[in-house]
C-alpha cells in the first residue's frame with residue numbers, strides 16, 4: 617500500500633510541476649508552535665534574568681530570531697521524521713504525512729528559516745548567541761532527530777540538551793557570555809526533559825513500538841522508566857532551587873521552586889506507583905501535563921522575582 621508520502625514523490629517525479637496546495641496554516645504547523653511557545657518563553661526568561669540591559673527593540677528582534685530558529689528546527693524534525701510520523705497515531709495528521717506539504721518543501725522551509733534566524737541574530741545582537749542558536753538547531757535536527765532518536769533509549773536525555781539551550785541563548789543576547797547562572801537555567805530544563813517526555817512515552821508505547829523507535833519504556837520496560845522518571849524529577853527539583861543558593865534569585869523564589877518541585881516529585885511518584893500494564897495511564901498523562909505547567913511556573917517565578925527585586929531597588933533608590 618503506498619503511503620501518502622510515496623504518492624507525493626510519484627507526483628513530483630512525473631515531471632508535471634504542481635504548485636503546493638499547502639496553506640499558511642500548514643506551514644505554521646510545521647513550526648510546532650505549541651511546543652515551541654514554551655521553548656521561546658524560557659529563552660525570554662534568560663533574556664530578562666541576565667544582569668544587564670538590552671535595547672527593547674533588539675530584545676524583541678532576539679526573541680523573534682529564537683522563535684523562528686526553534687520553528688525551523690521543528691520543520692526540519694518533521695521533514696526527517698515524516699516516515700515514522702505517518703505511522704504514529706499522534707503525528708499522522710501532521711502536514712507532511714497528511715500530504716498537505718511535500719517533504720522537500722518542509723526541508724527548504726526549515727533551512728531558509730534556520731539561516732535567516734541565525735544570520736539576523738548575529739548581525740543585530742551578537743555572534744555568540746547566534747552560534748548557540750545554530751548549534752541548538754544542529755543538535756536537535758542532526759544529533760537528536762537523525763541520530764539518537766532512532767538509535768538509543770537515552771535519546772531524549774542527551775537530545776534534551778537541545779531543548780535546554782534557549783534560556784542560555786537569551787542570556788547570551790544580553791551579556792554576550794555563557795555563565796554559571798545561564799548554565800543552571802540550562803540544567804533545569806535538561807533534567808526536566810526526561811520526566812516530561814517519558815511520561816508521554818509510557819502512554820504512547822504502542823506508537824513507538826510500531827515505528828521501531830527505541831524509547832526507554834519500549835527497550836527497558838515500564839518499571840525502569842518509572843524509576844528514572846522519579847530520579848530526574850528529584851534532580852530537577854533540586855536544580856530549580858539553585859538560583860537562590862547562587863544568589864541570582866531570592867529566598868522567596870526558592871520556597872516557590874521547592875513547592876513546585878515537591879508537586880513535580882509527587883506526580884512522578886504517582887507514576888512510579890502506577891501498576892505496570894495499566895491501560896489508562898492516568899498518572900502518566902497527569903505528569904506530562906503537569907511537567908509543562910511546572911516549567912512555565914518555575915521560569916515565571918524567576919522573572920517575577922527579578923521584577924520584584926528591580927522594583928525594590930528602584931523604590932529604595934528613590935528615597
Ligand code: HEM
Nearest residue numbers: 650651654655658706772775776779780805809813816908
Ligand atoms: C528532547 C526533548 C523533548 C522531547 C523528546 C519532547 C517530546 C514531546 C512530545 C512528543 C510532545 C507531544 C507533541 C505532540 O504530540 O505534538 C511534547 C509536547 C510538549 N512539549 Fe516536549 N519534548 C522535549 C522538550 C521540550 C522542551 C525543552 C519544552 C519547552 C521548554 C517542551 C515543551 C512541550 C510543550 C509545551 C508540549 C505540549 C504541546 C501541545 O500541547 O501540543 N518540550 N513534547
Ligand SMILES: CC(C)=CCC/C(C)=C/CC/C(C)=C/COP(=O)(O)OP(=O)(O)O
Nearest residue numbers: 651655682685686689693752753756778779
Ligand atoms: C531555539 C531552538 C532551536 C529550540 C529547539 C528546542 C527544542 C529542541 C525543543 C524540543 C521540542 C520537541 C517536541 C522535541 C521532541 O521531538 P520528537 O521528534 O521526539 O517529537 P515528535 O515525535 O512529536 O515529533
